[in-house]
Amino acid sequence: MDDEVCPAAFLKDRKKKRMMALRDSYGNTASTGYTINWFSHCTSVGCDAYLASPFFTTTEPIGILTKRGCKVNLLVRLCSITPPPILRKAIANPLVRIRYYTDREFHAKLYIVGDVALVGSANLTDSGLKTNREVSVVVRRNDDGFDDLVSLYEMFWSSAETLTADILSQYELAFRQIGDPKEEEEFQFKLEQFVPEAVVPSAKVGSEKVSKERAFLQKYHRKYDEEIIPAFREVEAIFAAFGKRRPEFEGEDPVIEIGRFLGWCRLVEAPGETWKETTLASAAERRQRVLSSLDAWTTSTDTQAGDMYDAEKETDRIHRLRNAMASPEAIAALSYDDLFDALIGVHAFNDRLRHVSGGITGLKAQFAENSLPRIKVTLSHLLYGSGVALNRAYDCIRNEQWKLAGFGEACVMELLGWLDPDRPPVNGRTIKALRFFGFEVHE
Structure with a gap:
């Protein structure tokens, strides 16, 4: 026509x-x-x-x-x-x-x-x-x-x-x-x-040294800010919508319970290498997996699950950690005993007990080899330094001026997360639990 x-x-x-x-x-x-x-x-x-x-x-x-x-x-x-x-x-x-x-x-x-x-x-x-x-x-x-x-x-x-x-x-x-x-x-x-x-x-790009540093920073930004943090925030949103909390955490910062929940999932639901065996999942599938684990978490009689902290101790240790490192001035005023007592609450740091003879006493003596002034300067830089937080974390992981012996990437990122409201606490268990739920995250 x-x-x-x-x-x-x-x-x-x-x-x-x-x-x-x-x-x-x-x-x-x-x-x-x-x-x-x-x-x-x-x-x-x-x-x-x-x-x-x-x-x-x-x-x-x-x-x-x-x-x-x-x-x-x-x-x-x-x-x-x-x-x-x-x-x-x-x-x-x-x-x-x-x-x-x-x-x-x-x-x-x-x-x-x-x-x-x-x-x-x-x-x-x-x-x-x-x-x-x-x-x-x-x-x-x-x-x-x-x-x-x-x-x-x-x-x-x-x-x-x-x-x-x-x-x-x-x-x-x-x-x-x-x-x-x-x-x-x-x-x-x-x-x-x-x-x-x-x-x-x-x-x-510039010198070879600058190019290598930039490559490492890109790696950290992509690992944490494009993979792990969005995955954590998705779990956080599912947790909020779930609407149930364990009574031990009632009235506390939800991130504390989510951190314990993810650690519990890694130990109980994804032990050994089983966390690697789950398939990557769509958002809808991830939601169902998280909800299923939350059901198990809220009804479990063992929130400790072989770990060092039960729910009540978990809350106490985070309060102690946050109070001890609430400001550069607070860090500067700490004795070594008080500083170590706060840091031992970081799961990734406490896990070093598996590799050190003499238990807490041995780890305490070994970490002291960094010297108290150096530890304080590094922690103040990590938590309260200028510029981008993840760049400061990079300094504390790889830069000889800042990094501490026995306080690697997992320790740095978990500690930063407990003190920085814009970043969740992340350690190896967190990442493996997120991968267990089907998120595409990398260690």
């Missing part, structure tokens, strides 16, 4: 269907299609999305994707155009992970959703998606070049830095102090005094 003889209703319906179809290109006009609509046109339910845009000022495309269950990997540039509030809104979405560059050489505008990619000139801004005269071209999985676009995204993603809550707070501080310089180069120079530098792969 020709258009000239079609009924008006048929024409209207056909035009509507044409507007909803995935186009071959977008130019932000009625006739060429608006870039924002691509995110609706291309989206399959539950697919993964990979977005790269140096400028980021709107969460609208992310909202379109996550409402359909898509997991979004977002790569942006921290600059005067990308405001902290929009990043905070995006990072609050549990389906969104964000990495960043500070380098002005990062210009890529590349969006891959399922089997379709969009590449062109449009940033993730209202003007880039709706009003600027942009040119963006659609590439489908069977088209030449699609796999190359995926590889390019993977290269950019693997070299970028993880945007954590700590780094975002530093970015907010930078915005307040820098103001709004007219030159991007000036903003970048000042920004990198607050936020760790992140350069694109084609740019010079």
Whole structure:
């Protein structure tokens, strides 16, 4: 049927269907299609999305994707155009992970959703998606070049830095102090005094020493801030919705009970190497596994389960630990006996008893070889130093200036979690319990 003889209703319906179809290109006009609509046109339910845009000022495309269950990997540039509030809104979405560059050489505008990619000139801004005269071209999985676009995204993603809550707070501080310089180069120079530098792969990274340090920091940020902490927060949300608590923990910080619960699960429900044997699971499956374990936890008659602490002692030790290390001044005033008495409440530190002869007395004598002033300086740096918390943790794990003999990664991360409200306490048992529930976390 020709258009000239079609009924008006048929024409209207056909035009509507044409507007909803995935186009071959977008130019932000009625006739060429608006870039924002691509995110609706291309989206399959539950697919993964990979977005790269140096400028980021709107969460609208992310909202379109996550409402359909898509997991979004977002790569942006921290600059005067990308405001902290929009990043905070995006990072609050549990389906969104964000990495960043500070380098002005990062210009890529590349969006891959399922089997379709969009590449062109449009940033993730209202003007880039709706009003600027942009040119963006659609590439489908069977088209030449699609796999190359995926590889390019993977290269950019693997070299970028993880945007954590700590780094975002530093970015907010930078915005307040820098103001709004007219030159991007000036903003970048000042920004990198607050936020760790992140350069694109084609740019010079710097000395071999700096490159190795950056690689280790990337590893820690991805391990904790992209894997372990989101998994812990998911368990925390399930625990809150479960609505039951053991009477021994009633009225106490829920994180204390969750920490004991995860340790209990590792010992009772995932002993030995059985934690490795469970399959990775969807969010719905993870929820059922956690709920099943919570049922067992709340009815168990043995919360100690072969460990050093029962529920009541667990609460006491965390109070003692937090009081002893409540401030740099509190740490400075501690005697060695009081400091050790607080630290022995850290499960990862207490576990060293298995490797030291002489029990508590032997461990106490061995740890004292670090010297009391050095221990205090390191703990104060870890808990109250300047900059990003995980970077300070890295210092205490790998930097000779700060690290302590007999106080490794698990000790550092668990202690940091008990004192920092923005980070949960994490040790080897925590990680293995989370893996037992089906989370993709790594030791």
